[in-house]
Amino acid sequence: MIEKLINEYSQQAYEFAVHLCGSAEEAKELMQESFFRLIRHWDQYDASQPLENYFMTVMRNLYYDGIKKWDRGFISLETPVAGEDEGSVLADALADEDAEDLQTALERREVSETVRSVLEELAPEYKAVLIMSDMQGLGYNEIASVLDCSLGTVRSRLWRARNAFKKKMRKHLYYLRVE
Amino acid sequence: MNGLFFLLAAAALAALEPQPLDVLRKSLEPSVASYDGRMILETFPQTGAAAKQMRVRFLNPGHYRRELLDASGKPLQIIVSDGKSEWVYDKTQNKVWQGQAPDGDYKQFGWEQEYDLLTANYDVRMASSPPVARRRAWALELLSRRDGKIQRRIWVDKKNGLILQSRIFQSDGRLVSTARFASIQFPKKQDPALFRFEPPEGATVVKRLEPDYLALDQAKSASGLEPKLPLWLPSGYVFESLNVLAQGGKKVIHYRFSDGINVLSLFQCPARTRLNFGAKASRRFRLASGPATLAWTSEGHVLGWSSQGSKFVLISPLDSSTLRHVAESLP
Amino acid sequence: MECRELKELLSAYADGQASSEEQVLLLAHLEGCPACRRELKLFQTMKTALRRVCSPAVPADLRAALLAQAARRRSKPTPWLKRAPVGVGFSLAFAAAVLAIGVEQFESRQADSISVDAMLAAHNEYALTMPLCPQELVLSDLSMRLR
Numbered sequence: 279m280i281e282k283l284i285n286e287y288s289q290q291a292y293e294f295a296v297h298l299c300g301s302a303e304e305a306k307e308l309m310q311e312s313f314f315r316l317i318r319h320w321d322q323y324d325a326s327q328p329l330e331n332y333f334m335t336v337m338r339n340l341y342y343d344g345i346k347k348w349d350r351g352f353i354s355l356e357t358p359v360a361g362e363d364e365g366s367v368l369a370d371a372l373a374d375e376d377a378e379d380l381q382t383a384l385e386r387r388e389v390s391e392t393v394r395s396v397l398e399e400l401a402p403e404y405k406a407v408l409i410m411s412d413m414q415g416l417g418y419n420e421i422a423s424v425l426d427c428s429l430g431t432v433r434s435r436l437w438r439a440r441n442a443f444k445k446k447m448r449k450h451l452y453y454l455r456v457e
Numbered sequence: 458m459n460g461l462f463f464l465l466a467a468a469a470l471a472a473l474e475p476q477p478l479d480v481l482r483k484s485l486e487p488s489v490a491s492y493d494g495r496m497i498l499e500t501f502p503q504t505g506a507a508a509k510q511m512r513v514r515f516l517n518p519g520h521y522r523r524e525l526l527d528a529s530g531k532p533l534q535i536i537v538s539d540g541k542s543e544w545v546y547d548k549t550q551n552k553v554w555q556g557q558a559p560d561g562d563y564k565q566f567g568w569e570q571e572y573d574l575l576t577a578n579y580d581v582r583m584a585s586s587p588p589v590a591r592r593r594a595w596a597l598e599l600l601s602r603r604d605g606k607i608q609r610r611i612w613v614d615k616k617n618g619l620i621l622q623s624r625i626f627q628s629d630g631r632l633v634s635t636a637r638f639a640s641i642q643f644p645k646k647q648d649p650a651l652f653r654f655e656p657p658e659g660a661t662v663v664k665r666l667e668p669d670y671l672a673l674d675q676a677k678s679a680s681g682l683e684p685k686l687p688l689w690l691p692s693g694y695v696f697e698s699l700n701v702l703a704q705g706g707k708k709v710i711h712y713r714f715s716d717g718i719n720v721l722s723l724f725q726c727p728a729r730t731r732l733n734f735g736a737k738a739s740r741r742f743r744l745a746s747g748p749a750t751l752a753w754t755s756e757g758h759v760l761g762w763s764s765q766g767s768k769f770v771l772i773s774p775l776d777s778s779t780l781r782h783v784a785e786s787l788p
Numbered sequence: 789m790e791c792r793e794l795k796e797l798l799s800a801y802a803d804g805q806a807s808s809e810e811q812v813l814l815l816a817h818l819e820g821c822p823a824c825r826r827e828l829k830l831f832q833t834m835k836t837a838l839r840r841v842c843s844p845a846v847p848a849d850l851r852a853a854l855l856a857q858a859a860r861r862r863s864k865p866t867p868w869l870k871r872a873p874v875g876v877g878f879s880l881a882f883a884a885a886v887l888a889i890g891v892e893q894f895e896s897r898q899a900d901s902i903s904v905d906a907m908l909a910a911h912n913e914y915a916l917t918m919p920l921c922p923q924e925l926v927l928s929d930l931s932m933r934l935r
Contacts, residue, residue, distance in 0.1 A: 280858045288851055293843040306850050313854050317861045381826070384833045390841050397838075399541075401563065411803060412838035418805050434672070437799035438563070440831055445562040447834075449487045453518055485919050498925050511924050525928055534931045545931050554934050561917030571919055599920075609920060623922040636922040665934075668913050702910055704902045711907070713914050720918060722911040731901040755929050756908055756915075770904065772911045 279329065280317070287330035290414060294334055297409040298341050300398050308344075312337040331423040334410075338424065342402050380444065383451050392454070396446045404439035411436055477581040480595050483618035485572070490617040491516045494590065494641030500634045500755050513638075520652035537654040544654040545665070553656045556665025564670045565698040566715075575717030578602055578693035579609075586612055589621040590638040599718065603692050606630055609718060612637075628776055634755075668711075670698035680708040685725055685767070689786035690714060691779050694721055721783070724770040732761045732768050744784055751777055760784060794824060802831040909933035 288309075295305035295312075316323070316336050323332055383389060397405055410416040410424065418432045425432065475483075492515050499508040510526040519540035524532035535546040543558040566574075579599040586596035594612040601608050607630070612622040622637035656662050676684040679701045686696070693716040702709045707727050714721040726732070732750070737759070739752035747763035757774035762784055769787065771780045797814055800806045806814060818825050912930040915921055 280861075281855065284851060284854045284858065288846050288854065292846040292850070296844055297841075302844060302847070306847065309850060310853060310857075313857060317857065381830055381833055384830075384837045389837055393837050393841055397841075408838060412835045413841060413843065415839075418803065433800045433805065434675075434796055436803065437796040438565075440799055440834060441565075441567065441795075442562045443834065444830065445568060448568070449518070449562075452487055453489060496924050498922075498928055500925075509928055511928065513924060523924060523927060525931065534928075536927055536931065545934060547931065547935060550935065552935075559913045559916045564917060575919060611920060620920070620922075623920070623925075625922070634922070634925055636925045668910065700910065700914075702906065704906055705900070707900070707902065709902060709907075711910050711914075715918065718918065718920055720911065720915050722907070722914065724907050724910075726902050729900055733901045733903045733905075735903070735905055737904070752904075754908060755932075756911055759904060759908070761904065768902070770907055772907060 283329050283333060287333070290330065291333055291337065293414060294409060295337060295341075297397065297413055298338070298402075298405060300394070308337055308341060312340050315340065327423055328420075331420060334424045335426060338402075338406055341406075379451065380448055384447070392447070392450050396443060396450055399446050400439065400442060403435060404442055407432065407435050408439045408443065474583070475595070477583045477597055478576070480583065480597055480613050481576075481581050482572075484597070484611060484613045484620050486618060487518070488515065488617070488619055489517055490614075490619055490643055491647060492619065492641055492643050493647065494638045496636060497639050498634070498636050501632055514647060514651060516647050516649070516652055520649075522651050535654070537652060539652050539654075543665075544656070546654065546656070546660070551657065551660045553654075553660050553662045554665045555656075555662055557667045559668060565672055571715075571717060573717075574693075574695065574715065575599075578716045579718065580605075584610070590641045592616070592621055592638075592641065594621050601628075601693075604628075617643075625774075627774065628779075633774070666703075668700045671700060672698065675699075676701075676710055680710050682708065682710055682725060682727055682767075684710060684712075685764075685769075685787055686712065687723065687783045687786045688788060689782055691716075691721070691775060691783070693717070719774055721773040721775065722771065723783075724772075726768040726770075728766040730768050732770065734759075734761070744781065746785070746787070749784070751780075795827065798824060798828050799831055802828060802835060905933050905935075 291312075292305060292309060295308045296302060299305045299308055312333065316333055323329070327335075383392075397408065400408070406425070407421060410421045411418075416424075418429050421432045422429050425435075427435075492513075494513050496511045496513050497508050498511060510530070512522075512524040512526060512532070514522040519538060521536075521538050523536040525534040525536075527533050533548055535544075535548070537544045537546075538558050541557070543556060545554040546552070564571075578601065580602055582598045582600065584596040584598050586594050588594065589612045593615045595615060597609075597611050597613060598607055599609040599611070600606060606628065607626050608628075609626070610622075610624040611620050613619070614621050621641070623635070624632060625634045627633045671679055673684065673686075673696065676682070676699055694714045695716075697713050697715050699713065700711045702711055702724075704726075707730060709727075710725040712723040712725070714723070734750060734752055737752040737754060739750050739759075741748060741750050743749060744762050744764075746765070749760060749762035751761075752759045756772055758772070758777050758780055760771045760777065760780045762769055764784075764787055769784065771783060773780060794814065794817060797806060797810055801811065801814055818828065909930055912926050912933060915926050916923060916930070
């Protein structure tokens with residue numbers, strides 16, 4: 279079973295690791311350490327969860343634990359499915375040239391480096407969902423399985439991740455434009 | 458012939474001077490200029506207190522070093538960021554708080570939303586201005602649409618959009634505080650070591666928890682409390698996001714309301730908690746719901762009160778009667 | 789439906805995860821809202837841009853190392869350590885929170901007492917994210933509150 283994990287799913291897991299850590303070296307370390315943990319605490323694996331998802335869960339937890347740069351104190355973000363009214367709200371109706379800029383910039387092929395730097399700046403929770411959803415093409419169910427949360431949480435976290443990504447990207451583009 | 462000339466000249470002049478909203482947008486954009494300057498920070502009225510001085514260095518992107526100086530120019534507190542981590546060092550206590558600088562990119566509100574809110578609540582006008590710190594600047598005035606009174610005056614560097622001076626006014630028109638550059642340079646290079654921080658020998662290092670920006674429907678699951686929001690808010694204020702603080706083993710909800718410039722904070726504490734005002738000068742009175750305490754700090758008024766067993770606190774630069782109105786509108 | 793409430797739905801729609809009822813609602817709104825149409829397009833472009841970031845292949849030596857590790861496990865049984873998994877999100881945050889607020893700093897002698905200074909610090913931290921915030925002024929207040 280574990281050999282199957284390595285042979286069939288190590289690519290997916292490795293991609294996840296690389297994008298999370300931002301470097302091949304660290305990704306390698308993360309993979310090995312996570313694998314070690316997986317084996318060591320094998321009794322904690324609940325077979326109702328696909329092994330490849332569980333392995334990614336282990337990796338993600340280890341990544342969070344090991345973050346030396348900063349700690350993000352996100353308290354449990356579990357969202358009930360039915361949203362409540364958020365109070366008075368302003369509609370975004372501004373004709374936004376900045377959004378046009380961002381749209382155009384993202385469509386250019388050479389944007390990968392900027393995208394990578396922006397991803398680096400995101401909080402681990404947001405980084406993880408964006409990697410799984412957009413870079414690895416995992417569906418909400420799989421993501422929910424890895425993160426051990428509800429579908430509603432995945433949805434809301436992805437939206438917040440994209441919101442933050444958009445804002446940071448805008449800043450990066452501004453710096454690039456002027457320099 | 459003369460008439461046409463003047464018309465053209467006037468048109469040309471008008472074209473040179475930008476629109477106030479354009480200047481505002483320029484000032485809101487992230488700073489690209491790296492700079493090194495000295496700032497003077499004053500809060501009024503402060504009986505007998507001297508203005509604070511700060512040495513400020515900023516290196517693109519996101520690196521800064523701010524030193525609060527004592528009378529002789531030596532640093533009392535140092536705040537350093539390398540773009541990722543922020544350290545706040547207090548020399549007198551030899552204590553360091555380490556965490557991440559508050560990051561507006563995680564707010565529920567987008568940039569456009571905040572800008573819309575600001576322009577909906579404030580009228581932006583251009584005023585003439587002498588140079589600030591020897592730099593040519595536009596002066597912008599932000600007037601509340603509610604009562605036409607001036608709330609902010611900001612001086613924006615004509616070349617790079619940096620805010621060189623800010624004046625903040627109270628709702629009664631009184632000047633509350635000023636922050637300005639006394640001098641500023643734009644060096645081509647700055648030593649990157651200035652933007653790294655190593656805690657000195659024997660310093661206590663405390664981890665600072667980074668705030669979150671949760672939506673209202675996440676309040677209950679994040680705090681275990683039943684959210685209670687005021688039914689009345691001062692005109693122009695909307696709910697933006699909330700955070701849950703852990704204090705002495707208890708969870709406190711911090712609701713943040715904003716009008717685009719100012720913040721109104723409401724804290725909801727669980728039942729059977731005491732509010733510790735510390736040594737602040739305060740006075741006690743009663744609201745319909747129970748006993749209340751009002752204090753004045755540099756952040757504005759602090760109003761604490763009891764309602765149905767829970768304790769609430771409001772923090773805002775608004776006047777005390779407005780805060781009372783908010784407090785009394787809590788169901 | 790308000791644009792703001794729809795944003796999350798736009799994101800889900802871009803992922804193909806909106807229910808059929810939600811899709812009907814969304815498409816009706818999009819017809820009359822260019823801002824939301826732009827936002828949807830932006831989300832879709834972001835997804836594509838992220839997808840384009842190339843993913844490297846697993847290095848052969850890593851795969852070999854993992855297989856070797858698996859083989860070793862089968863040959864030499866290790867005592868399974870009974871350890872409760874750390875629920876990262878919540879408990880880590882809670883522990884960090886207690887540490888961060890500096891229990892010895894903000895907790896008064898009396899139990900169940902909550903410090904107004906901590907609230908002022910939180911207020912300042914949020915104020916720093918506001919447009920036109922005089923950062924240095926607020927930071928000088930914040931460092932005073934953190935004491």
